[in-house]
Amino acid sequence: MRLILAVLLLFALPAAVHAEPSRAEQTMMRTVEAEHDRHIALLERLVNQNSGTLNLAGIRAVGDMVRAELEPLGFAVRWVDMGETGRAGHLVATHPGRGRNILLIGHLDTVFEPDSPFQRFERDGARATGPGVGDDKGGVVVIVAALRAMQAAGTLRGSNVTVVLTGDEEKIGSPSSLARRHLIAAGQAAAFALEFENLALDDGAEFGTVARRSSTNWTLTTTGRTGHSSGIFNDTLGYGAIYEMARILDGFRRDLPEPNLTYNVGVIAGGTPAAIDTEGVNATASGKTNIVASTAIARGDLRTLTAEQDTRIRAGMQTIVDAHLPRTGAELVFGEGGYPPMAPSEGNIALLERLNIVNRDLGLPEMAAYDPARRGAADSGFVAADVDTLGGLGVAGGNAHADGEWVDLDSLVRQSQRAAVLISRLSLGRE
Template sequence: MKKRIFGVTVGLFAFVLAIVLLLGHLNVVVAAPNAAVYDKAKKAQSDFLSKLETLVNIDSGTGYEPGLTKVEDIVIDHLKSIGAEVQIINATPSKGRNILATIKGTGKGKILLLAHTDTVFEEGTAAKRPFKILGGKAYGPGVMDDKGGIILGFEALKILQELKLQNFEKITFLINPDEEKGSFGSRELIKETAKKHDVALVLEFGSPDDKVTSWRKGIGYYGFKVKGRSAHAGAEPEKGCNALLEAAHQTLQLSKLGDASKQTSVNFTVFEAGDRRNTIPDSAEVQADVRVLQAEEYNRLERDFTRLSKNKLLPCTEIQVISDRGRPPFPPNPKTDALVKKAQAIYQTIGFKLGVEGSGGGTDGNYAAAVGTTTLDALGPVGGGAHSPEEYIDLDRIAPRIYLLTKLLIDLGNAS
């Protein structure tokens, strides 16, 4: 009898274990979504697309003030319509305005949303390639980067208002006009605002594989200028001092300063020297794109650029090293990893798998992370083709991404 009971027990255990393993293999969702929020997210898609079309059909390339102003005015009206307190802050030296919208609640969590009104496209692009929907995708200049992010943030805040969910101390939506060119008129505002919040959620686009971004490299603007001496290239070249040759020599030796083990890259991208075929060039300027994942690498590169540049090919030249720091690195960290897991759990409740990746490209999330605010990036619409004529967002991921952001705001609002 005991053997029979033992056999039944073992068999039952094996059956339960098999079911658990099968559910894990099939990625079956156990937790239930917030039905009211998900229903609102699905219904919000048509409004999302309508508002997005309006913004996409306005040119707002970085520095194009007339278009930026039009987009900003529309966005300000949207935010005021859901009860946000909107503050306009100058973005000098950049064109356009910083929008700082605040919604106050009754809870403890302080959450910052980041997005931007500017795109990389020149004036006239919207007329040539207006918003369109084709084959389950929405296309247009800035549809994904970052006008889709702006509207997605608005829709999430609208759902909170409609459902009277106020379990947060405050949610601040900071929208700047110069992200595509380094945020020089907004980065100090981003850093100061981020310090006052527990979490920063960056509404840049999610990759085509539906991923968020948990780390990003910092960006440096490095290079050098060479001063030489001009002379006739045919009659008396020996009287010249060829800045082009020295620049080529420096480019070759300085390009070796990257460090793959630390994910530091140095890529020379712009070379300017000479303007006449028959003249020895007396000046040259070379620019490099530098990416670092560790902040101390900026210091090391500055030292090594200066040290190596003294190793000249032509002693008659003078060299001036350029080393300007752009966005700081947003390195991998445990707090962001925990936020990724929270987002993945939310997404799984509606039957979707959220991936995670790092990126060599920087965003305003780098500034938020640099001041110690827990940051998660790429929470905007899912799509591809950024900065190209094929830029798009996936229609079937709009509602899931609205739900994800809204539910994150709810859950993070409950946290102190």
């Protein structure tokens, strides 16, 4: 009986509606295809200009290249200097129109600083490698290609579009409230937000990103009484800093497991003494086997899917920290700012369905929602609390953040076509 009911319900569902692309949308598709070589050349120029997050001049140079693409399309482009946060700045471009405001999000920086050996764009057929070729210079080119197609089709004229390309997505400036105030304001003013990080892939299938987890750093410091190791565990010396550290970290692992939650430990040191540098990257320690450790330090990150989960897990971590072993102490400090989660809201899911309507109309594969536990944090998290947001609209590729980062250049065509039609429909109202 249950099987029969399930079959009846299946047939009762409305069939997927397929509509022919409008004349303007057909023009967009042809324009993207005709300009493919142009956009590959743009991608090559962007990639060959180093823009590691700390290369401030390089980031501004990439911003100038993008400015030269957007201003001829009628965008008012400005550079927002972020010297007060220790970063280069952001490019903000606006195109007023009668339509609903669509926010397009990407970033100019990469993880590859000037001292990296991985510096140049290389092409082998439909495959290209290079620093930031997918994350996120390929996404920036998708934005440019989509907007050019919209201009050729006449839909850009009435569309209301804001582009925010940050210059420090890979290593956000501090304080983050200052570093992201322009992006947050743009999100609050938008009807929809589209983020152009890498397209999610799994075994050749393409997915939509309706959720991303947060990313927040934490530092745990434990202390203990030091002395001769023969006295460890007694009432005078207690357990020492390293045992206290081990208790807490294992408590996180044992007591707080749940879906979409991780707390990685990236660096740890313990001894008498132990210390970590101001960047939280290099830890040092010294000690002997017959000395009870006085100090231990660990740094890691916390990733959660919702604001509620984040608040609850932080409290749970603190409860574990506070249950000290005898004669020890511990302090848990969360880093300022970080990336908030992009929670999987009903609005985000509905936005993916709008993209899938575009996919059906253009004869492109539909996309399921990607597992958020398999995606990193992104700038979309700063706007998702205020506006329906869809991510992962950049190019298809792999090996991001590593030598050999690559993209499928053919995906630049279909992603730009999808984006051009989706932006036009969202802004001008066609469902």
